[in-house]
Amino acid sequence: MKRGKFIAGNWKMNKGAAESLAFLVKLISLLEKVKEIESRVPDPVNVALFPQAINLLSMGEYLRNSKINIKLGIQNIHWQLSGAFTGENSIKSAVEAGSSFALVGHSERRHLFQEGNDIISKKFTSCLENGLKPVLCVGETEHQKNQGSTEKVIEDQVRSVFSTETMALLDIGRVYIAYEPVWAIGTGVTPTPEQAQDMHAFIRSLIPESRRDTTRILYGGSLSAENALEFFRQPDIDGGLVGGASLKPAVFREIVLAAVQARS
Numbered sequence: 166m167k168r169g170k171f172i173a174g175n176w177k178m179n180k181g182a183a184e185s186l187a188f189l190v191k192l193i194s195l196l197e198k199v200k201e202i203e204s205r206v207p208d209p210v211n212v213a214l215f216p217q218a219i220n221l222l223s224m225g226e227y228l229r230n231s232k233i234n235i236k237l238g239i240q241n242i243h244w245q246l247s248g249a250f251t252g253e254n255s256i257k258s259a260v261e262a263g264s265s266f267a268l269v270g271h272s273e274r275r276h277l278f279q280e281g282n283d284i285i286s287k288k289f290t291s292c293l294e295n296g297l298k299p300v301l302c303v304g305e306t307e308h309q310k311n312q313g314s315t316e317k318v319i320e321d322q323v324r325s326v327f328s329t330e331t332m333a334l335l336d337i338g339r340v341y342i343a344y345e346p347v348w349a350i351g352t353g354v355t356p357t358p359e360q361a362q363d364m365h366a367f368i369r370s371l372i373p374e375s376r377r378d379t380t381r382i383l384y385g386g387s388l389s390a391e392n393a394l395e396f397f398r399q400p401d402i403d404g405g406l407v408g409g410a411s412l413k414p415a416v417f418r419e420i421v422l423a424a425v426q427a428r429s
């Protein structure tokens with residue numbers, strides 16, 4: 166089956182309010198050209214940005230009147246809908262501000278903020294229950310790779326979110342997975358597109374059968390305008406989660422264009 170490509174920009178803790186809006190103005194004008202190409206191909210490439218939570222509202226308002234369909238996502242949410250959780254973001258507020266997606270289990274959350282599979286699984290379920298599409302990030306560290314435990318680590322990370330409870334919710338929301346080897350994030354080093362494809366096929370085999378063919382699996386980790394096309398040509402790579410290369414509109418646009426090219 167053919168899954169539409171999905172390109173997401175993870176801005177992490179970068180870009181203030183004015184800079185975020187200036188980026189949108191520029192990106193929209195650049196993507197208008199991509200749209201001309203796109204109108205000739207059947208299934209659209211979807212684009213999403215994950216800014217700092219504080220800038221979601223103004224970006225959401227700006228995008229409401231945009232000719233180009235750019236979705237928004239939040240980088241981190243709490244699994245409870247409200248309460249005494251100083252500093253956390255609620256799913257309801259994220260939705261109100263215009264978010265459709267949430268990153269769950271990004272390696273920086275796993276490793277800098279000690280989030281384990283138990284917390285990640287609660288966040289994943291709460292997204293499905295409350296109207297955000299979770300983008301589950303999985304990936305092995307360099308140490309785990311060198312120990313030969315990559316597949317075990319990924320398997321635990323993927324299986325921890327697919328419980329009977331979440332399976333019952335899967336009809337409500339669509340799930341995305343991003344394979345991001347930790348050693349490839351922000352380093353300029355990547356697996357080969359073929360190695361990434363093997364991991365994506367493995368991850369797909371772990372997804373419950375009813376959702377296996379429809380779940381988009383993105384690649385992330387040092388994606389660039391130069392290497393994106395080769396990754397996106399792989400049959401199980403359905404787009405990308407882009408960090409550093411999503412910060413410049415012209416570079417990000419090249420990556421979106423690579424996704425359009427990979428499909429045609």
Ligand code: PGA
Pocket residue numbers: 175345349350351352385386387388406407408409410
């Ligand atoms: P990078 O980050 O593209 O800068 O490697 C990817 C990510 O952390 O999602």
